[in-house]
Amino acid sequence: MLLTNGKRIMKVIAITFTIIGAMLLTFFCNDEANAVKAIQTKDILPIDESDENRKVAYLTFDDGPSKNTIPILNILDQYKVKATFFVMANSAPEAKVGYKEMIKRGHAIALHTYTHDYREIYVSKDAFFQNIERLEKFLKDNYSIESNILRFPGGSKNVSSKIYGGPTIMTQITSQCETRGYRYFDWNVDSKDGISPTVSVQTITSNVLNGAKGKEKVIILLHDINLMKNTVTALPTIIEGLKSQGFAFDVIDDKTEEMQFK
Ligand SMILES: [Zn+2]
Numbered sequence: 001m002l003l004t005n006g007k008r009i010m011k012v013i014a015i016t017f018t019i020i021g022a023m024l025l026t027f028f029c030n031d032e033a034n035a036v037k038a039i040q041t042k043d044i045l046p047i048d049e050s051d052e053n054r055k056v057a058y059l060t061f062d063d064g065p066s067k068n069t070i071p072i073l074n075i076l077d078q079y080k081v082k083a084t085f086f087v088m089a090n091s092a093p094e095a096k097v098g099y100k101e102m103i104k105r106g107h108a109i110a111l112h113t114y115t116h117d118y119r120e121i122y123v124s125k126d127a128f129f130q131n132i133e134r135l136e137k138f139l140k141d142n143y144s145i146e147s148n149i150l151r152f153p154g155g156s157k158n159v160s161s162k163i164y165g166g167p168t169i170m171t172q173i174t175s176q177c178e179t180r181g182y183r184y185f186d187w188n189v190d191s192k193d194g195i196s197p198t199v200s201v202q203t204i205t206s207n208v209l210n211g212a213k214g215k216e217k218v219i220i221l222l223h224d225i226n227l228m229k230n231t232v233t234a235l236p237t238i239i240e241g242l243k244s245q246g247f248a249f250d251v252i253d254d255k256t257e258e259m260q261f262k
Contacts, residue, residue, distance in 0.1 A: 057218045057247040058256070059083040059238075060187065062112055062151060062194070064224030065090055065098025071232045072224060073101050079239045084252040085224065086112035086151040089138045099143045108251035110149040110185075111135055121153065122161035125172040129180060148182050149252060155186045157261040174260075185252055186261045187221040193234070197227040204234040209241040218247070219259050 061072065064085050076083055085102050087109055102109055113121050113128075114135040121131045132150060139145035152173070154160055161169050177184055189211035193204045212218045220238075222231055242249075250256070
C-alpha cells in the first residue's frame, strides 16, 4: 500500500513538472515571438497609404541649410523620422554638407526662393518666379536636386508682401503656380520658432503639440536657421509627443494633397 502510494506520488510529481515545463516553454516562446513583433513594429513605423484614417505629421523646416542642419538630421535619424526641407540657396561650407546629407539620409527637399528677400521676391510675379528658377538652377547644377514643390516665404497669405508688390501680389503669384507647374504648401501648425531665437524650447514644443491635438493631418512649420537653436533642442520632445498622439511621419511629395491657406 505504501509502495503504491509512493509510486502514485512520484507519478503526480512527474506529471506536475511536465505541465509546468510545458507552460514555461509556451510562455517564453510566445514572449519571444511578441518581442520580435514589437521590435519590427517599432522600427518600421509603416505608413499605410490606403488607410485614409491614418494620422500623419509632416515636419517641415524652412530657410535651411544652416549650422543646425546636421544636428536636426541626427535627431531625425535617431527617431527614424523623415522630414521636408524648404531650402534657400546657401554656399556656406556647412550648407554644402547640409544639402548632401538631406539627400543621403532620405529627406525631401523643396523650394523656398533663392534669396528670401521680400523686397526682391515680392516686387512682382515675374520677380518671384525668376527667383525660384534661380534656386532651381542652383540646386540642380550643384546637387542634382529637382523639385516643383514650394513654400512661400511668410506663407501664401502674408501681409508684408503687399508693401513691395501691392495688395494683390500674392494672388497674382499663387494663381500662376499651377500653369507654371508648381504646387505650394502652407501649414496648419506653427511652432512660432521663427519669430525670434528667444522663443523658448517649452513654447515651441507646446505650440506644436497643442496645435496638433485633434487633427488627423498636420503640416508643422519649423525653421532651420543658425540662430534658432531652440528648435533643435525642442525636436526630440516634439517627435515623442506626436508619436504618443498616434501620428506617423511622412514627407511632402507629388502624392501629398496640398494644404493651402484659404
Ligand atoms: Zn522662410
